[in-house]
Amino acid sequence: MKRRSFIQTSGLASAAMLTPAFLRAGVRPAASSRQGKILVVIQLSGGNDGLNTIIPYGDDIYYSQRPTLSIPPAEVLTLNDYQGLHPALAPLRELYDLGQLAVLNGVGYPEPDRSHFRSMDIWQTGSGSRQNWSTGWLGRYLDHLPRNQHAYHAIEVDDGLSLAMKGAEQRGFAMGDPNRLRRAVRNPLLPESAHAQVHQQHTVSYLYETLTRTSEAADYLYEKSRIYRSRQPYPPGNFGRDLKQVAELITADTDTQVYYLSLTGFDTHARQLGMHQRLLDQYAKGVSAFVKDLKQNRLFEDVIIMTFSEFGRRLAQNGSGGTDHGTANNVTLIGGDLKRAGLLNAPSSLSHLDRGDLIFDVDFRRLYATLLNRWLDAPADQILMNNFEPLDFI
Amino acid sequence: MQTKLIQHIYNRAGFGLSPDEWNARKQWSIDQAIDDLFSKAENATKLPDAEAITAVGNSMMSGEERAERRRAEARRVFQLGTDWTMRMGDPDAPALLERITLFWHGHFACESKLSVIATKQLQTLRQYGLGHFRDLLIGISKDPAMIRYLNNQQNKKDSPNENFARELMELFTIGRGHYTENDVKEAARAFTGWSSNLRGEFVFRRRIHDYGPKEFMGRQGNFDGTDIIDILLERRETAYFLTKKIYRYFVSDIPNEGRIRTLATEFYRSDYHIGQLLRRIFRSDWFYDSEIIGQKIKSPVELIAGLVRQLGLTGLDFRAVFGLQKALGQQLFKPPNVAGWPGGKQWIDNATLLLRLNIATAIFRGAELDFNLRPDLEQSQGRNLRGLQAQMVLAPIARILEDIPSESVYEELSQYLLSSPAPPPESYLIDLSLSREQIISRSCLQLMSLPEYQMC
Secondary structure, three states: OHHHHHHHHOOOHHHHHOOOHHHHOOOOOOOOOOOOOEEEEEEEEOOOOHHHOEEOOOOHHHHHHOOOOOOOHHHOEEOOOOOEEOHHHHHHHHHHHOOOEEEEEEEEOOOOOOOHHHHHHHHHHOOOOOOOOOOOHHHHHHHHOOOOOOOOOEEEOOOOOOHHHEOOOOEOEEOOOHHHHHHHHOOOOOOOHHHHHHOOOOHHHHHHHHHHHHHHHHHHHHHHHOOOOOOOOOOOOHHHHHHHHHHHHHHOOOOOOEEEEEEEOOOOOOOHHHHHHHHHHHHHHHHHHHHHHHHHOOOHHHEEEEEEEOOOEOOOOOOOOOOOEOOOEEEEEEEOOOOOOEEOOOOOOOOOOEOOEOOOOEEHHHHHHHHHHHHOOOOHHHHHOOOOOOOOOO | OHHHHHHHHHHHHOOOOOHHHHHHHOOOOHHHHHHHHHHHHHOOOOOOOOOOOOOOOOOOOOHHHHHHHHHHHHHHHHHHHHHHHHHHOOOOOOHHHHHHHHHHHHHOOOOOOOHHHHHHHHHHHHHHOOOEHHHHHHHHHOOHHHHHHOOHHHOOOOOOOOHHHHHHHHHHHOOOOOOOHHHHHHHHHHOOOEEEOOOOOEEEOHHHOOOOOEEEOOEEEOOOHHHHHHHHHHOHHHHHHHHHHHHHHHOOOOOOHHHHHHHHHHHHHOOOEHHHHHHHHHHOHHHHOOOOOOOOEOOHHHHHHHHHHHHOOEOOOHHHHHHHHHHHOOEOOEOOOOOOOOOHHHHOOHHHHHHHHHHHHHHHHOOOOOEEEOOOOOOOOOEEEOOOOOEOOOHHHHHHOOOOOHHHHHHHHHHHHOOOOOOOOOHHHHOOOOOHHHHHHHHHHHHHOOHHHHEO
8 A cells, every 4th residue: 555655646646647537546456455575587588598697707617618608807797706797787786785686506406407398397387307297386376375366466478378377276367468468358259257157067167257357357457557657768678578567567556476577588509698698688677677666666675586597508618609508507586675685605616517517506496485485475385395495585 | 969969079089070061960870970980080091201301400510500400390390280280170081080199199298399200100199099009109119209209219228218217107108106216217227229210210229228137016027118018008007097098088177987997997908999998988878968068178279170170271371370379388299298288277378268269350350369479498589470361161151051040040050169058149140131141250250259169
C-alpha cells in the first residue's frame, strides 16, 4: 500500500495522469496488494563465459590459457587482488560498492553435462545429472502454494513458457507483451466461460478454467502495464524492453512474486570478444536501469535478481577466437537487502581442472534452496525433493 | 450413437476422420473399423531412405561453412518432421501405424540432428511398432540415432558409459524401483561396442566389447546386450510398465489398475505383441465409456494432423509446421529429454492454450498469430511465427452436410468436429440470410475455436 500512495502523491503523479480514468477509478482486484518478496531470474542462454565476466585477472594461468581472449589487467574493474569485473559491467560496479551485488563462484553440479539442452534442463528442473524431470523448480514452487493463486503469481516475459515455470499442477504465466496478449484473448470467437458449466468433471473444464484465468490475467496485466512509465534509459533491444516491463509492473504494485527473463546469444564459439562485450553491455545497462527504477520507487529492498547460465565455458580458448562448452560458472545476485554481498566464496581453481574444465564448489540447488527458504518463504526440501544446505547471502 | 464410437476409435487409433471418411464409415461396426486400421498398417510401404549426405562438417571446412551445413541439415530434419505430420493428416496413409510410431517416438524419445539417421529411426519404429516388442527393442538398441543420443558410442570396455543401460531400464522397459545401480553397471558392460559408423549403420566393435562374465538381476553369464534385453523381458514388471504407458496414451490419463493388470498379463503371454494389445484395448467395452471419450487433450502434433485431415490443408510451409510444433511444445525429433513429452494437462499453459484457440482464425481468415519463437540455446535470434498460409477445402465438409437444413448445420458439424457437446451457436450463425457456404465456413471456424476442439 505504501508504494501506491507514494506513486499518487509524489512527482510520479504525472505517470498516473497518463492512466485512463477507469483505471484510476480503483478497479484493482480486492486483494491485489503483493504479499512477500520478489524474485527476478535472468537466464543467460547459450552458456555465458563466466571467466570473462568475473575475471581472475590475478592468475597467470588465465592469461596463458587465453592469449587473445583475456581482458588485460588494466581494463579489469578490480574487486580484490584476484577477481574483477569485465569493463562492460561498469554500470554495476556501484552496486558492488554499495553491498548490493554478490558473486557466487564455482556453481554447478556433479557429473556436468556439456550439452546446452541437457544442462539447461538440469538447471531449470533442479534435477541431478542422471535424472530426467518434467517439472521446473519454480513450477513446483507454484504447486506448493495454496490453490487460490492468481494466474500471474509468476510471470515469464516471453511468448512461451519455460520448463522452469511448469509444475505438476500449476504453471507460471507467459507474457511477452501485454498488448499482444490482450489481442490474443480478444479474439471474438473465443467462447464465453459460462459454457464451462456444461462440462462437469470433464477434462475440457480445465481448458475453460485456464482460458478464464488467462483472460482475467491479460486484462489485469494490461491495466497494470499502463500505470507507471519508466523514465530510465534502458538499452535498445528485447532484453532492455523486457526488464523495463518488469520494472513497470513491479512499480504498479502487481501481485506477482517471480519474474523470469532471458538474454540469448552467449554461445560464443568464435569471435567471442566483441560479441560477449556487447551482450554484457546490454545486460549491465539493462540491470542498472532496472535497479534505478526500483530504487527510485523504494522497492529495491523487496527484490533479488539472480543471474545464471546453463554452464560456463572452458578455461582455454579454442582455435576460432572463442570458447567451448564448460561446466561450473559464477552466479550473480543483486538486491537491496542482501545479508552478505561481494565475493561470497573463493574463486574456482584454474590449476586443478577436470578435463580442462572448472570443478564446481557449490551445488546450484543450494542457491535455489536459499531463495526458496529465505526469500520466498517456501519449503525448499519438498520443492527440490532433497535437502540442500542454504547459503548465507540472505 | 454408433457414429460417436467410430469417431472415437479413429481419434485415438489415428488422427480423426476426414469428411469423406466420416461419410463412408459412420455406420460401420467397431470390428470393421479395427480391421480397416490394422489392414492399412499391415499393407503400409516402407519409407524411402533419406538422401545420403556427406558428414556434417569436417576439419577442412571453415566455421561458417560448417554452420551452414548444420543449418541445412536442421532444415532437412524439420522437413522430415513436417512430412510425417502431413502423413498423419493424410487419409490415404496408414493412420494406426503413424499413431503407434508417434507413441514410440515419445517412448524412445531421441533427438536427431542428422536426417539420415532420423529417417532410419523412423523406419525402425514403423517396421516393428505393431509387432513383438522384443524386435522393436533390439532394433532401437542398434539404432544409430539412439546410440548417439545416449552416448553408447563412448561405451567401451575400459571406460563404460552407463547412459543407454540406465535409460533402457528406467524408461524403456521395467521402470524405477526394479533394478539396482549394479544392474546398470553390468548392463552397460554388456552393451559395450554397440556402436554406429559414419554412414549411420549399426556396428558391433569387438575390440571394445567386454566379453567377461557379468551379474545381472541375480543371474550370471557372459551376457551381451541381447541377453540383457531378454532378461528384462522375462520380468512381468516390464509388461506392466509398457501396458500402463500404452493405456495412458491410447485410453486415459487416469490409469485404471484392474484393466492395466489384465492387459499386462495378456501382453506378457503374447510375447509382448503390441498389435494384439491394441486390438484388445479397442475391442473392450470400457474403451467406449463416457469417461473415456473426448477426455484426452490432443497433443500439438495430433492437433495439427487433425486440422490437415479435416480441412484438407495443403501448402503448409515446413517453417510454419515446425514453428507451430515448437510454440505448442512438441517438436518431432526434438523431445524435451529422454523421458519424452509428459502429455496430458502438461500440454496446456496460458500461452499454448491461446495459440491453440487462435489457429482456426489464422487458417480461415489469414489472421496473424504473431508469436515470438524463442531462439534455441545455441542461437542468438528467435523467429516470429506470423501466420499459417495454408490452402483449405471446404467442399468435402459441405458433402457431409448435404441433407442437412441450414439451421442444423452448426449442430451437425459439431458432431463431426467435436467429441463432446458444443455450446449453442452464436446468433449470427442461425441468421438465414447468410449463404450456405458462409454458414458452413463460420460454423467450422466457431467450433474449431472452442476448447472442446482440443479434446479427443
